[in-house]
Structure formats: structure tokens, C-alpha cells
Amino acid sequence: MSAALAPKTARPRKPAAPLVDQPAARAENGDAKLQAAAKRERAEADRERLFDSFNSRHLWSRISWPVLIWITAMHVGAVAAFFFVTWEAIAVAVALHWLTLSIGICLGYHRFLSHKSMKLRTPAEFFVLLCGVLSGEGSPLTWAATHRLHHHRSDQPGDPHSPHTDHDDGWWAHLYWLFLDRSPRDQELLYEKYVPELKDRPMLRFFEKTYGLWMVLPGVALYAVGGMPMLLWGLCARMTYAYHSTWFVNSATHLWGYRNYETRDESKNLWWVAVVSYGEGWHNNHHAHPSNARAGHKWYELDPTFWVIKALKATGIAYDVKDKIPAPAQP
Numbered sequence: 491m492s493a494a495l496a497p498k499t500a501r502p503r504k505p506a507a508p509l510v511d512q513p514a515a516r517a518e519n520g521d522a523k524l525q526a527a528a529k530r531e532r533a534e535a536d537r538e539r540l541f542d543s544f545n546s547r548h549l550w551s552r553i554s555w556p557v558l559i560w561i562t563a564m565h566v567g568a569v570a571a572f573f574f575v576t577w578e579a580i581a582v583a584v585a586l587h588w589l590t591l592s593i594g595i596c597l598g599y600h601r602f603l604s605h606k607s608m609k610l611r612t613p614a615e616f617f618v619l620l621c622g623v624l625s626g627e628g629s630p631l632t633w634a635a636t637h638r639l640h641h642h643r644s645d646q647p648g649d650p651h652s653p654h655t656d657h658d659d660g661w662w663a664h665l666y667w668l669f670l671d672r673s674p675r676d677q678e679l680l681y682e683k684y685v686p687e688l689k690d691r692p693m694l695r696f697f698e699k700t701y702g703l704w705m706v707l708p709g710v711a712l713y714a715v716g717g718m719p720m721l722l723w724g725l726c727a728r729m730t731y732a733y734h735s736t737w738f739v740n741s742a743t744h745l746w747g748y749r750n751y752e753t754r755d756e757s758k759n760l761w762w763v764a765v766v767s768y769g770e771g772w773h774n775n776h777h778a779h780p781s782n783a784r785a786g787h788k789w790y791e792l793d794p795t796f797w798v799i800k801a802l803k804a805t806g807i808a809y810d811v812k813d814k815i816p817a818p819a820q821p
């Protein structure tokens with residue numbers, strides 16, 4: 491006989507909970523509260539630890555030597571490049587600068603990955619993220635997580651590269667913050683808190699594992715194609731100029747410029763940073779509307795990275811593009 495056909499009177503009634511269980515239930519409830527409080531305490535401690543891992547006071551005790559040596563080598567190479575000038579090498583450097591900075595960092599790492607301001611077909615996603623990797627600005631996950639932390643804590647303690655707060659130093663925001671090493675645990679906390687939905691994606695894990703290889707391969711290929719001029723211009727000079735263009739967005743646009751929007755941070759729009767960073771210098775617009783694929787909101791705020799996004803949208807390679815200009819910024 492199925493349960494549905496069984497006479498209702500045959501089903502034994504569940505006995506009421508005896509009164510002696512009430513203290514046990516209260517104790518259980520108390521335990522749950524204690525556990526929840528302990529969990530909150532751990533989360534708060536993790537949060538403080540993560541913010542503190544970007545504090546400038548740790549710089550001299552926690553220097554990341556690989557980063558320091560790499561960035562120094564690129565700068566030395568960029569100066570040496572002036573003794574190995576060929577037009578071919580300079581042309582390759584300019585093309586790679588645009589490809590790695592505008593397509594890789596501004597479009598790929600920043601607007602696509604960190605802020606989800608558009609969706610991309612998978613081959614295009616791989617290509618733009620690879621361009622970002624070739625810029626030498628860190629893996630996609632590290633870049634996106636650090637950038638989201640910057641938006642979360644803009645110009646407050648915990649902001650990785652603010653020229654304000656406890657650092658109070660434009661050079662810290664521009665460059666020094668990069669030399670601060672983080673423990674594997676701090677790196678894990680950064681990923682858990684800021685890129686939880688991205689950290690296990692196979693494409694991003696692939697770039698995480700192979701990042702070092704992508705730092706070596708372009709140098710070998712450039713040297714094989716065009717010797718020292720191509721290596722120095724195509725790798726060192728190109729990377730050095732792209733580094734400073736990106737770093738000016740961290741430092742200069744939180745110090746100088748004008749504001750279209752009232753935001754809770756010190757972000758500004760600065761034309762010359764927009765010129766060297768393919769449109770990223772309209773930083774106050776960006777802080778006010780981070781998920782907008784457009785950085786320039788007024789007709790004179792030129793945004794070359796958005797021109798590429800428009801072309802990708804027209805061809806269907808990019809879709810669901812968030813590009814509506816917010817009303818108050820119209821001239």
C-alpha cells in the first residue's frame with residue numbers, strides 16, 4: 491500500500507519535545523551563536539590582515555626581489571635602447587605598447603575582467619587576457635583582485651596604491667607599492683575576497699601557472715627576430731613606458747585634475763594621463779561608474795580603448811556592453 495492510501499489514523503503522531511530538552515536546545519543555540527561570533531571575528535581578522543599586507547610600513551622588511559629586479563632591468567634596458575635605435579624596432583615597440591596596454595590592460599584586465607563592463611567571445615577573451623599577461627603587470631587574477639581592492643577602499647587604509655591615507659606619498663602610489671611582497675596566505679585572502687567567482691576558472695588558472703613563461707618567451711622571440719635593438723625596444727622600452735602610463739592612473743589621477751562627479755575618493759580626470767593610457771585617465775568618471783565600458787563621458791574626453799570596444803561590439807565579438815553615458819555628465 492502506498493503511503494498516500496494509508497488511513498490517516500494509522501500514522502503515529504510525533505511526540506511533543508519533552509521539557510527536559512529545552513536547556514539542551516538553548517545550549518545548542520548558544521553554541522551556534524558562539525560559532526557565528528568566532529566566524530565573524532576570523533573574517534574581521536582576515537580583512538585587517540589583508541589591508542595591512544598593503545601597508546607601506548612593511549616595504550623594507552618585505553621586499554619582493556623578483557619584482558624589484560625585473561622592473562629595474564626593464565628600466566635599464568629602456569635607457570640602453572637609445573644606443574640601439576632602428577625604425578623597425580621602434581615601430582614594433584609602439585605596436586606592442588598599444589596591444590599590451592590598450593587591449594591587454596585597459597580593455598582586457600580592467601574593463602572586461604575587473605569590472606565586467608562587457609562580455610567577450612571565448613577566443614577574444616583569451617587573446618585580450620594574453621595581451622594583458624604580456625604587459626608584465628602581473629597575472630589577470632592578481633591584477634583584477636588588487637584593482638577591486640583599490641575600488642573598495644579608495645583612498646582609505648587598505649587601498650593598495652593610494653597617494654593619500656597612511657602612505658601619503660605619490661611615489662608609493664606610483665611605484666613603490668609594487669615592491670611589497672605578500673605571503674601565499676595573504677595572496678589567497680586577496681583572491682578569496684576580491685575574485686571569488688574568477689579564481690577557479692580554467693583560463694585564469696592557466697595564466698596563473700604559466701605567467702613566468704610569458705615573461706621569458708617574448709624576449710627570446712624578439713631577440714631572435716631583430717637582435718638587441720628589437721629586444722631593448724620591443725620588450726624593455728615598451729614595457730617601461732606602459733608601466734608608467736598605468737602607474738600614473740594610480741598616482742596622478744588621485745592627485746591632480748578635475749571632477750565630473752562627487753565620489754567618496756580623490757579621483758580626478760586628467761587629460762595627459764588619458765593620452766598616455768589610451769583613455770584611462772578619465773579616472774573620476776571611472777570611479778563614479780566603474781562598470782561602464784566608457785571612460786570618457788564628455789565629447790572632449792577621448793577614449794581610444796572605447797573605440798576598440800565599439801568596433802568589437804559592432805562585429806559581435808563583444809556583447810552586453812555597458813556603455814550608456816550617465817545623464818549628469820552630459821555637457
Ligand SMILES: [Zn+2]
Pocket residue numbers: 640644739740744757773777
Ligand atoms: Zn583610482
Ligand SMILES: [Zn+2]
Pocket residue numbers: 600604605637641776780
Ligand atoms: Zn577600475
